[in-house]
Amino acid sequence: xxxxxxxxxxxxxxxxxxxxxxxxxxxxxxxxxxxxxxxxxxxxxxxxxxxxxxxxxxxxxxxxxxxxxxxxxxxxxxxxxxxxxxxxxxxxxxxxxxxxxxxxxxx
Amino acid sequence: xxxxxxxxxxxxxxxxxxxxxxxxxxxxxxxxxxxxxxxxxxxxxxxxxxxxxxxxxxxxxxxxxxxxxxxxxxxxxxxxxxxxxxxxxxxxxxxxxxxxxxxxxxx
DNA sequence: CTCCAATACATATGATAATTATGCATAAGT
DNA sequence: ACTTATGCATAATTATCATATGTATTGGAG
Numbered sequence: 001x002x003x004x005x006x007x008x009x010x011x012x013x014x015x016x017x018x019x020x021x022x023x024x025x026x027x028x029x030x031x032x033x034x035x036x037x038x039x040x041x042x043x044x045x046x047x048x049x050x051x052x053x054x055x056x057x058x059x060x061x062x063x064x065x066x067x068x069x070x071x072x073x074x075x076x077x078x079x080x081x082x083x084x085x086x087x088x089x090x091x092x093x094x095x096x097x098x099x100x101x102x103x104x105x106x107x
Numbered sequence: 108x109x110x111x112x113x114x115x116x117x118x119x120x121x122x123x124x125x126x127x128x129x130x131x132x133x134x135x136x137x138x139x140x141x142x143x144x145x146x147x148x149x150x151x152x153x154x155x156x157x158x159x160x161x162x163x164x165x166x167x168x169x170x171x172x173x174x175x176x177x178x179x180x181x182x183x184x185x186x187x188x189x190x191x192x193x194x195x196x197x198x199x200x201x202x203x204x205x206x207x208x209x210x211x212x213x214x
Numbered sequence: 215c216t217c218c219a220a221t222a223c224a225t226a227t228g229a230t231a232a233t234t235a236t237g238c239a240t241a242a243g244t
Numbered sequence: 245a246c247t248t249a250t251g252c253a254t255a256a257t258t259a260t261c262a263t264a265t266g267t268a269t270t271g272g273a274g
Contacts, residue, residue: 001229028221047263073221074222075223095209098148104144134251179241
């Protein structure tokens with residue numbers, strides 16, 4: 001594993017929360033949106049995304065809802081719950097603390 | 108595992124490089140110094156530290172050297188190599204990029 | 215109208231890193 | 245003398261991530 005990949009570890013859940021806090025999104029959309037918003041920097045693999053989404057739903061952070069559009073196939077939209085919103089807030093704070101400490105140590 | 112612990116994943120190697128770039132340090136010293144410099148935020152467990160040091164030495168990032176002081180017991184000092192110095196530089200850059208992207212996505 | 219790429223969700227498997235637990239030994243303070 | 249801190253080390257377990265693969269639908273190109 002590259003250092004770049006190693007660095008990204010632990011960011012998955014927070015990123016998902018941040019994205020669905022904007023609007024409900026479905027899995028595939030999350031991968032595209034994340035890539036787009038970060039100019040290609042973040043690329044979430046499906047093998048990581050879907051299990052994480054399932055775990056987060058079980059923990060009550062997000063809530064899934066199937067939707068069938070007139071044209072196109074069914075999509076599973078994920079909505080941020082109240083618990084998830086709170087989690088996002090505290091995780092943002094933890095990230096800020098971490099980044100401050102990290103920057104200080106790296107000079 | 109807490110979110111806080113999860114966030115710290117992947118920072119181990121960079122932190123070690125940053126510390127020994129200041130001056131050669133021995134294992135136990137690294138744990139104390141890291142804790143001190145981060146006001147208790149970072150705490151590296153020995154079960155993670157020593158295997159990581161050994162791996163990093165095998166990769167040529169650091170070089171170990173036993174030293175026996177007049178008083179006190181033997182210590183294994185780790186020195187930053189040229190390869191390690193270069194690695195630190197690029198890892199710092201990768202961390203900066205990551206943190207910028209992260210901050211942008213978290214708003 | 216057929217084929218291929220993109221979309222969309224999902225899981226199994228293996229690798230890596232981190233935690234936890236434990237071991238051994240020396241040195242310093244009370 | 246005994247306890248605590250120092251100092252290095254590994255084994256066993258757990259968690260997370262990457263890789264690979266599977267299935268199915270849809271839209272567009274030829």
